[in-house]
Amino acid sequence: MTNSEKNRLKDKAFQVFGIFCTFIGLVVLAIFLIDIVMEGIGRIDWDFLTSLPSRRAARAGILTAWAGTLWILVLSALIAFPLGIAAGIYLEEYAKKTKLSNFLEINIANLAGVPSIIYGLLGLELFVRMMNLGGILLAGALALSLLILPIIIVTTREAIKAVPRTIRDGSFALGASKWQTVWNQVLPASFGGILTGVILALSRAVGEAAPLIVIGALAYVPFVPKTPMDEFTVLPIQIFNWTSRPQEAFLTNAAAAIIILLLITFLLNGIAVYLRHRQQKKIKW
Amino acid sequence: MTKRQSKLEAINLDAYYGDFQALKNINIAMEEKAVTAFIGPSGCGKSTFLRTFNRMNDYIDGFRTEGQILLDGRDIYATDVRVDELRKEVGMVFQKPNPFPKTIFENVVYGLKIQGIKDKKTLQETCEKSLQQAALWNEVKDKLDKSALALSGGQQQRLCIARALAIQPSVILMDEPASALDPISTAKIEELIYELKKDYTIVIVTHNMQQAGRVSDHTAFFYMGELVEYAKTKTMFTSPKDTRTQNYITGRFG
Ligand SMILES: Nc1ncnc2c1ncn2[C@@H]1O[C@H](COP(=O)(O)OP(=O)(O)OP(=O)(O)O)[C@@H](O)[C@H]1O
Numbered sequence: 001m002t003n004s005e006k007n008r009l010k011d012k013a014f015q016v017f018g019i020f021c022t023f024i025g026l027v028v029l030a031i032f033l034i035d036i037v038m039e040g041i042g043r044i045d046w047d048f049l050t051s052l053p054s055r056r057a058a059r060a061g062i063l064t065a066w067a068g069t070l071w072i073l074v075l076s077a078l079i080a081f082p083l084g085i086a087a088g089i090y091l092e093e094y095a096k097k098t099k100l101s102n103f104l105e106i107n108i109a110n111l112a113g114v115p116s117i118i119y120g121l122l123g124l125e126l127f128v129r130m131m132n133l134g135g136i137l138l139a140g141a142l143a144l145s146l147l148i149l150p151i152i153i154v155t156t157r158e159a160i161k162a163v164p165r166t167i168r169d170g171s172f173a174l175g176a177s178k179w180q181t182v183w184n185q186v187l188p189a190s191f192g193g194i195l196t197g198v199i200l201a202l203s204r205a206v207g208e209a210a211p212l213i214v215i216g217a218l219a220y221v222p223f224v225p226k227t228p229m230d231e232f233t234v235l236p237i238q239i240f241n242w243t244s245r246p247q248e249a250f251l252t253n254a255a256a257a258i259i260i261l262l263l264i265t266f267l268l269n270g271i272a273v274y275l276r277h278r279q280q281k282k283i284k285w
Numbered sequence: 286m287t288k289r290q291s292k293l294e295a296i297n298l299d300a301y302y303g304d305f306q307a308l309k310n311i312n313i314a315m316e317e318k319a320v321t322a323f324i325g326p327s328g329c330g331k332s333t334f335l336r337t338f339n340r341m342n343d344y345i346d347g348f349r350t351e352g353q354i355l356l357d358g359r360d361i362y363a364t365d366v367r368v369d370e371l372r373k374e375v376g377m378v379f380q381k382p383n384p385f386p387k388t389i390f391e392n393v394v395y396g397l398k399i400q401g402i403k404d405k406k407t408l409q410e411t412c413e414k415s416l417q418q419a420a421l422w423n424e425v426k427d428k429l430d431k432s433a434l435a436l437s438g439g440q441q442q443r444l445c446i447a448r449a450l451a452i453q454p455s456v457i458l459m460d461e462p463a464s465a466l467d468p469i470s471t472a473k474i475e476e477l478i479y480e481l482k483k484d485y486t487i488v489i490v491t492h493n494m495q496q497a498g499r500v501s502d503h504t505a506f507f508y509m510g511e512l513v514e515y516a517k518t519k520t521m522f523t524s525p526k527d528t529r530t531q532n533y534i535t536g537r538f539g
């Protein structure tokens with residue numbers, strides 16, 4: 001066998017192996033999805049979406065859970081969005097390339113990989129205990145904001161970096177200040193990318209149970225939270241709670257709730273994909 | 286006043302990127318309402334020099350200058366000079382057309398809006414006047430609200446010139462403004478430069494000897510960070526004093 005024949009064989013072998021791996025991933029996911037949908041789809045109806053939790057599986061609904069999830073989503077976005085974008089702009093446009101900024105940069109990237117439960121513990125210490133907030137929505141949203149902040153900072157920087165140098169030069173040459181250039185040129189041109197990053201970060205936050213459990217979110221909340229100062233639960237916690245019950249009916253409830261949670265996640269990801277696509281179509285340098 | 290003051294002047298100018306000296310003791314005085322061409326082999330410092338006149342090098346870490354650059358007799362690197370004020374006076378056109386990803390109208394009036402001018406009528410009038418000066422008005426007057434990115438390369442470059450004219454500078458710096466364009470667009474830009482020098486002082490960097498010959502009144506030849514020769518274009522092209530200049534303009538190197 002010649003060398004090039006060998007190489008071609010290796011190539012083929014790897015291709016087959018790659019297809020096999022991809023396939024395994026997809027099949028497992030598909031089996032999981034089909035299983036969940038078969039189990040839970042029949043349970044989803046208007047009552048399920050609008051009922052309070054209950055000790056009896058047949059009467060229990062997810063109103064408080066999805067309301068809590070929505071609250072957390074909006075609050076985290078409101079907190080993390082401006083902070084993350086501001087930090088991203090600062091690091092990319094203003095910070096001088098010093099040892100300190102290098103150090104910050106590396107650590108922000110690292111923070112994006114810290115396990116979520118650590119953020120829960122940080123939130124517990126900082127917001128629940130030191131600031132004495134208790135296990136309320138605001139504390140949960142603050143903890144999740146910490147969790148998604150590094151992701152938002154990193155994606156903001158990526159999006160800003162993609163704006164060509166020549167655009168900034170053009171703006172400066174017309175007498176614009178740094179801030180005017182960022183505000184009028186860099187941000188509008190990178191906003192789609194930034195938003196995509198924020199939404200993807202949020203879709204990660206939506207699925208988190210661990211940090212919120214640590215914060216002290218309750219599994220059983222018999223009312224819909226009205227203000228950020230109320231106690232709360234979220235879908236993942238509700239699901240976690242139901243799956244730990246022995247009764248079969250609760251497992252069905254859990255499957256139904258998982259479907260709703262997945263829908264929310266897919267919706268968020270869909271919006272992100274759409275925004276990215278639109279951005280790419282609108283601006284070609 | 287006996288001697289007419291020159292518009293732009295460099296006095297004992299050195300420029301450094303970190304430890305690297307890119308410009309060495311440059312002395313030059315440029316006339317008002319005339320075209321001065323900078324020529325020289327790649328890397329000799331033409332762009333660096335050009336960009337000192339509107340202080341675009343300020344954003345480069347480690348860049349510094351020694352000596353003076355005078356605009357109408359005032360040192361533009363003096364501490365009390367505001368860069369935004371300076372750039373209202375000294376406009377710039379870049380090598381690659383760089384329209385903003387906005388409408389044609391927004392591109393032209395960007396400089397005015399930056400200054401806080403909001404009056405619709407002023408903006409519209411300035412837009413039309415600048416586009417006419419840049420010989421682009423007829424081609425775009427029906428699509429001012431369309432994206433500037435949809436224009437051709439040559440049109441984009443004239444838009445960038447219009448954009449620079451809109452804030453009424455007295456000097457326009459052009460760094461190889463036609464090098465990314467086709468011959469017809471290039472001819473249009475050259476015509477335009479000829480028109481504009483009635484009202485503006487123009488400094489243009491070019492690699493094209495014919496272009497320098499056609500558009501400029503004076504030519505400065507740079508070599509390895511030094512200003513080797515500076516003379517009337519005709520004089521330089523017919524009887525260069527320095528052998529390096531001669532070698533360069535006859536195409537023997539660079
Ligand atoms: N940002 C920078 N940092 C460090 N050195 C630089 C930088 N920009 C330019 N230089 C160096 O300064 C010298 C002059 O560069 P400059 O861009 O002014 O040359 P130029 O004459 O315009 O060349 P070209 O004809 O290729 O555009 C070159 O040796 C270049 O490597």
Ligand SMILES: [Mg+2]
Nearest residue numbers: 331332333460
């Ligand atoms: Mg150059």
